[in-house]
Amino acid sequence: MAFRFGGQLFAITNQAVLGANPFCAFIAQARRARLPSRPAPRRVPAEQQTMPMLRLEMHPGRTPEQKREFVREVTRVAVEILKCPPESVDIVIQEIPRELWAKAGKLVSEA
Numbered sequence: 001m002a003f004r005f006g007g008q009l010f011a012i013t014n015q016a017v018l019g020a021n022p023f024c025a026f027i028a029q030a031r032r033a034r035l036p037s038r039p040a041p042r043r044v045p046a047e048q049q050t051m052p053m054l055r056l057e058m059h060p061g062r063t064p065e066q067k068r069e070f071v072r073e074v075t076r077v078a079v080e081i082l083k084c085p086p087e088s089v090d091i092v093i094q095e096i097p098r099e100l101w102a103k104a105g106k107l108v109s110e111a
Contacts, residue, residue, distance in 0.1 A: 053090045054078065059108075060095040067093055 054074060062070075075089045098109035 053092060056091060056093045057096055058093065059098055059101065 056070070056074070071091045071093070074091060075086050078084065078089045079086050099107060101108040103111070
């Protein structure tokens with residue numbers, strides 16, 4: 001690898017920095033020596049992996065029973081397809097008023 005500093009060209013080898021003073025060579029070797037070795041990636045079984053949070057956006061007006069049934073089914077499908085425990089599935093329902101929702105260039109409240 002080569003780099004230019006102060007108009008002077010330096011080339012780094014595994015042994016030293018060519019064209020630099022001994023102090024620069026010492027610094028370059030010290031930096032290489034401090035580079036941490038990367039551990040091998042750890043494989044985590046699918047059932048132990050953290051699930052992403054599922055965000056469900058809808059207009060207000062559904063009953064608590066409808067929401068309860070909906071999140072039950074969403075959880076069931078996530079568990080079935082993603083092969084994860086139900087405890088790892090987080091769901092957030094956000095109700096967005098019609099006056100804050102637009103479709104095809106028009107507010108849903110005005111359609």
